[in-house]
Amino acid sequence: MKPILIRGGRVVDPSSGLDADRDLLLRDCRVLAIDAPGKLNAAARQDSAEVLDAKGLIVAPGLVDIHVHLREPGQGYKETIASGTAAAAAGGFTTVCAMPNTVPVNDSPEITRWMQSPERNAQIRVFPIAAATRGSMGEALTEYGALKAAGAVAVTDDGKPILGDSIMRQTLQAAARAGLPVIQHAEDTRMTGGCSMNAGALAFRLGLRGMPVEAESSLVERDIRLLGELKDSRAHLHVAHLSTAKALEAVKRARRNGLHVTCEVAPHHFVLNEDAVAEYNTHAKMNPPLRSEADREAMLEGIIEGAVDSIATDHAPHAAHEKEQEFERAPNGITGLETALGLTMAVLHGKYKLPINRVIALLSTQPAAVLNLKGRGSLAAGSFADVVLFDPKKQWTFQASASRSKSKSTPFDGWTMLGSVAATISEGRIVYRA
Amino acid sequence: MPKSQVKPRKAPAASTPQVFAHHPSSLLSVADLSLNDVSSILKAASALESEDPLKRMKQLFKRRVSLLFYESSTRTRTSFELAAKQLGADTVLVSALSSSIEKGESLKDTGITLRALGAECIILRHPSSGAPYVLSRATGLPILNAGDGMHEHPSQALLDLRTILTHLRGARPAQVSETTLKGVTVTICGDIFHSRVARSNMLLLPRLGARVLLSGPLPLLPETAASTGPGIVIDRDFDNALKQSQIVMMLRIQAERLAGLNLDLDEYKQRYQANTERIAAYAPEALVMHPGPIIRGLEITSEVADGPQSAIADQVRHGVAIRMALLVRALSSKTSGRAASKGKRK
Numbered sequence: 169m170k171p172i173l174i175r176g177g178r179v180v181d182p183s184s185g186l187d188a189d190r191d192l193l194l195r196d197c198r199v200l201a202i203d204a205p206g207k208l209n210a211a212a213r214q215d216s217a218e219v220l221d222a223k224g225l226i227v228a229p230g231l232v233d234i235h236v237h238l239r240e241p242g243q244g245y246k247e248t249i250a251s252g253t254a255a256a257a258a259g260g261f262t263t264v265c266a267m268p269n270t271v272p273v274n275d276s277p278e279i280t281r282w283m284q285s286p287e288r289n290a291q292i293r294v295f296p297i298a299a300a301t302r303g304s305m306g307e308a309l310t311e312y313g314a315l316k317a318a319g320a321v322a323v324t325d326d327g328k329p330i331l332g333d334s335i336m337r338q339t340l341q342a343a344a345r346a347g348l349p350v351i352q353h354a355e356d357t358r359m360t361g362g363c364s365m366n367a368g369a370l371a372f373r374l375g376l377r378g379m380p381v382e383a384e385s386s387l388v389e390r391d392i393r394l395l396g397e398l399k400d401s402r403a404h405l406h407v408a409h410l411s412t413a414k415a416l417e418a419v420k421r422a423r424r425n426g427l428h429v430t431c432e433v434a435p436h437h438f439v440l441n442e443d444a445v446a447e448y449n450t451h452a453k454m455n456p457p458l459r460s461e462a463d464r465e466a467m468l469e470g471i472i473e474g475a476v477d478s479i480a481t482d483h484a485p486h487a488a489h490e491k492e493q494e495f496e497r498a499p500n501g502i503t504g505l506e507t508a509l510g511l512t513m514a515v516l517h518g519k520y521k522l523p524i525n526r527v528i529a530l531l532s533t534q535p536a537a538v539l540n541l542k543g544r545g546s547l548a549a550g551s552f553a554d555v556v557l558f559d560p561k562k563q564w565t566f567q568a569s570a571s572r573s574k575s576k577s578t579p580f581d582g583w584t585m586l587g588s589v590a591a592t593i594s595e596g597r598i599v600y601r602a
Numbered sequence: 603m604p605k606s607q608v609k610p611r612k613a614p615a616a617s618t619p620q621v622f623a624h625h626p627s628s629l630l631s632v633a634d635l636s637l638n639d640v641s642s643i644l645k646a647a648s649a650l651e652s653e654d655p656l657k658r659m660k661q662l663f664k665r666r667v668s669l670l671f672y673e674s675s676t677r678t679r680t681s682f683e684l685a686a687k688q689l690g691a692d693t694v695l696v697s698a699l700s701s702s703i704e705k706g707e708s709l710k711d712t713g714i715t716l717r718a719l720g721a722e723c724i725i726l727r728h729p730s731s732g733a734p735y736v737l738s739r740a741t742g743l744p745i746l747n748a749g750d751g752m753h754e755h756p757s758q759a760l761l762d763l764r765t766i767l768t769h770l771r772g773a774r775p776a777q778v779s780e781t782t783l784k785g786v787t788v789t790i791c792g793d794i795f796h797s798r799v800a801r802s803n804m805l806l807l808p809r810l811g812a813r814v815l816l817s818g819p820l821p822l823l824p825e826t827a828a829s830t831g832p833g834i835v836i837d838r839d840f841d842n843a844l845k846q847s848q849i850v851m852m853l854r855i856q857a858e859r860l861a862g863l864n865l866d867l868d869e870y871k872q873r874y875q876a877n878t879e880r881i882a883a884y885a886p887e888a889l890v891m892h893p894g895p896i897i898r899g900l901e902i903t904s905e906v907a908d909g910p911q912s913a914i915a916d917q918v919r920h921g922v923a924i925r926m927a928l929l930v931r932a933l934s935s936k937t938s939g940r941a942a943s944k945g946k947r948k
Contacts, residue, residue: 369829375731375753375798447622448732492710492740494730496751 169596171195173212176205177222177557181229182529183546192227193217194553197595201549220598222557225590228528229545230262230292230554231509232535235326235351235408235432235480237501238264240288241279242271247485247574249288252505255483255573257291257600259506260589262554263536263544264292264483267326268299275299275310277318284319292594293554295321295541297351300339304328309338312346321539324351326408327455329387331356337394344403349430349539351406352391354415355456359383364496366442366457374448376495379457385414392422392429406538407431409482411456413466420475430538432480435504435511436579438467444579448495452579454484455500471530472520478535481508485575503573507566509558510585517560518586524560532556553596562588622735625744627932630734632756632806640806641777643760644767646927647920648774655688661926663690665933668721670712670737671748672698672728677894677918678748678757682725685925691933694721709733710740717741723932726750731798744932752796758893759802761924763810765917766849769889783812789843791817791874792853792901794827799893800853801830808833815843818874821863822855840874844884852876852892852902867900876902881911889913 172194179190179202191208193200195215201208212219233256239247249266256264266283268274274283280296288294298320302308304327312323323343329352330336336352343350360379365371367378388407395405410416410431422429436454441464444452452458470476484501491498512531516522536545543552568581592600624630635643650658667686671679679695686693696716698704703712709728716724723744726734731751738745749755767775770786788807794800794816807814808831816827817840828836837843844850855865876890890902890911898904907914 367826369826372795372824372826373801373830375751375801448735489708492708492736494709494728494736495732496730 169197171200171212171215171217172220172553172593172596172598173208173217174220174222174227174555174557177225177227179227179547180525180528181547182525182533183229184548186547187525190227192547192555194555194593194596198553199547199549199551202547220557220591224559225557226524226560227547228556228558229532229547229551230556230592230594231260231531232263232541232545233261233481233483233505233508234265234478234535234539235434236264236266236483236505237269237485238266238283238294239485240270241282245574246487249283249290249294251572251574252483252485253291253294255503255505255571257592257594258572258589260509260556260558260592261505262292262556262592262594263295263541264505265295265297265321265539267297268324269304269327273299273304275302275304277311277314280315280318280320291599292592293544295319295539297322297324297326299323300325300330300343300350301335306330306332306335309335309342312342312348316346316348320348321541322349322351322406324353324408326351326353329353329355329357331358331387333390333394336391337398340395340398340403340405341400344398344400347402349404349406351408352387353408354384354387354391354410355379356383356387364453364457365445366459368442368460370442370445374445381412381414381459381463384410384412384456385418388415388418392418392427395422395427395429396425401428404428404430409434409437409456409480410476411437411459411467412463416466416470416475430477432478432535432538433467433471433476434480434482435508436502438464438471439511439515440464440579445495449579450491450493450495450498451502451577451581453495453498453500454482454502468516468520471516472522476530477538479508479512479530480535481505483573485573486577487574488576491577501577503571503575503578505573506571507578507580507583507585509587509589510564510566511580513560513587514585553593555593556589557591558587558589560587562586564588622739624735624738625742628734628738628745629756629928629932630738630745630747631754632759632802635756637778637780637809640760640763643924643927643931644764644778645776646930647764647923648776650689650926650930651923658688659690661689661930662686662933665691666720666722667691667693667929668716668724669693669695670716670724670726671695672703672733673749675727675748677921678727681918681921682746682748682925685922686929688922689926689929691929709736713737713741713743717743723929746928746932749798751798752801753798754802755798755893756802757921757925757928758799759806760928761917761920762803762851762891762893763806764920764924765891765913766889768916768920769913770848778810780809781811783807783810786811786849787813787815787847788849788851789815789817789840789847790851790853791840791843791876793822793855794818794853795822795824796856797853800851803851804830804834815847817843819865819870821865841880841884844880844888847885847888850876850885850888850890852890852896854895854897854901871900874901876906878903878905878909881906891917893917
């Protein structure tokens with residue numbers, strides 16, 4: 169693989185606090201050196217490196233998405249690891265963590281390894297997240313040590329929350345021993361049977377059963393209580409796609425009490441509110457659902473004040489025919505990998521003036537830290553050569569039809585985005601170029 | 603979706619879903635109708651009702667109307683069918699149990715098939731809220747919502763309005779405005795949560811100036827119901843609501859949609875049943891309505907349903923006139939018919 173010199177860009181690396189004009193030399197899948205403009209020219213010549221001109225561009229650690237559904241094994245008609253990671257690369261991501269609700273469920277070291285095999289043709293690094301219980305049935309734990317050895321970076325029953333106190337306690341304990349975070353899709357499904365959107369006046373008006381915010385917050389509170397009772401400082405609870413002010417309050421409280429609780433918020437939860445489902449738009453149907461304006465504002469506030477650790481897309485592709493159904497029948501989930509940076513830049517940076525280093529921290533450095541992904545989310549010498557180059561001022565229009573994902577289901581079709589990816593480099597290979 | 607409908611918009615906008623242009627003479631929700639539209643429909647209903655039957659046959663002579671029914675129905679289906687036939691239209695009934703829907707054919711494909719067979723308008727009854735929107739997006743045809751899940755039943759609200767106006771004024775109603783029902787209080791009582799009839803009436807009647815009181819126990823009437831629109835108030839004391847009302851709409855408890863709710867029926871009857879004693883004590887002058895089907899002895903007793911204050915049969919009669927007006931509206935607008943059947947919209 170040819171070395172790469174990235175020249176003339178503004179390097180923003182939250183892992184070292186760097187925000188300055190720097191050149192970057194990548195070699196052997198790693199960041200070899202980072203130095204003042206021009207200082208690496210000689211070394212690059214010696215290596216006969218390929219030169220990327222990054223003038224006017226931000227050079228940042230490749231984005232890290234700790235919540236995606238790549239649908240393989242078993243549901244290649246929705247997405248494949250190849251198509252999902254191609255979409256990720258186009259969106260500036262160099263690392264994605266794949267949820268285990270595949271067919272069959274990824275509850276074994278074999279499937280975990282299968283997902284990482286070169287034959288899957290992943291464009292970027294894929295870290296599987298394994299099922300916390302066998303078949304995600306919430307009954308018997310999987311083998312966390314073996315799963316970790318096979319490459320799993322966390323355990324979860326995403327989509328099928330772990331409801332029983334006893335099994336959740338065992339999960340937290342065993343995961344702590346294995347050194348894995350437990351990711352919970354916090355939804356008390358006893359409160360959400362038959363529900364397809366957020367509870368409230370709009371759900372009533374549309375004649376749809378609504379999921380109350382308490383379905384999320386009560387399970388987050390329960391998990392935090394169990395974590396507190398455990399008294400194992402290694403135990404780490406990560407709350408997936410947090411969507412309500414009430415649950416965010418619980419996370420903040422837990423952290424004040426010294427518990428290791430982290431959380432992520434999806435772009436759609438800070439960009440859209442439940443009004444987007446008007447006219448039964450199945451491209452705005454996901455779980456957790458789009459919430460009230462007050463909850464959306466709470467997500468924004470939580471991100472800006474630093475209470476939210478990570479932005480994660482919950483990229484959940486579905487086939488066209490599945491989304492063209494009656495609202496209640498259509499499956500939950502929208503794509504997110506190609507719109508995450510553009511929406512985050514447009515809203516958090518463009519509108520709320522969040523500095524770019526915070527945007528990068530939320531989309532790269534912090535998610536890498538949440539799942540303890542060593543050498544990711546950083547441009548320090550020795551890190552993986554995972555880099556995104558993007559023009560922070562360039563506006564562009566997202567066309568769902570042009571998406572690299574197999575799924576075109578998104579509420580952001582035709583939206584103006586800010587921040588256009590010029591190139592994505594994964595472990596030293598250029599995997600996307602605009 | 604054609605490219606021309608994908609409008610670039612400025613991010614960040616908090617809530618701007620893609621809006622599909624439904625056929626302008628579709629009726630998916632009463633919210634689609636302006637008060638002028640309501641007036642025209644009421645006028646047309648009266649004109650069609652009193653038109654010579656033979657002349658009326660020419661209104662939609664040989665036009666093709668499909669009735670697509672995923673749920674059972676007596677009143678709505680029959681009255682739409684009679685309305686279409688009285689206008690000379692050919693009707694085809696497709697019901698879920700005797701069609702390829704049973705084999706798993708999607709709503710989209712069923713719609714495309716009906717359009718290919720020449721349907722110029724589809725009347726849809728469906729158990730899922732919002733299904734008419736799916737059908738409209740799939741076919742581009744004028745769609746008349748004949749009841750979708752817990753969402754709406756707009757033709758019922760219009761026939762209820764015609765019943766109310768006829769009762770209050772003693773003449774066939776025509777022009778309506780924001781003040782037509784000023785000073786009129788309508789109580790809707792019963793299983794409001796599951797009722798598409800309640801939603802359509804709650805959205806329509808306050809726009810004409812009516813005050814709407816909702817009455818029922820918490821599981822069947824969530825607090826959020828009052829925020830559906832202005833002019834809607836919850837009064838769980840049915841007797842108190844009755845005292846203030848000129849119109850009372852009783853609703854059936856929809857056992858098929860209860861989904862695990864436990865309801866004490868004896869207590870329910872005690873508090874919310876329309877029976878002779880209660881009506882005589884609190885609303886001796888009020889018009890008692892019910893969209894049907896009624897469960898005698900539960901939400902309403904036989905004495906009240908068959909009594910002098912009952913408008914239940916009138917409602918059914920008004921239904922045919924209103925549905926004739928809706929069909930003429932759907933099929934005579936310039937954008938309907940052949941152009942629409944080729945999938946062209948707007």
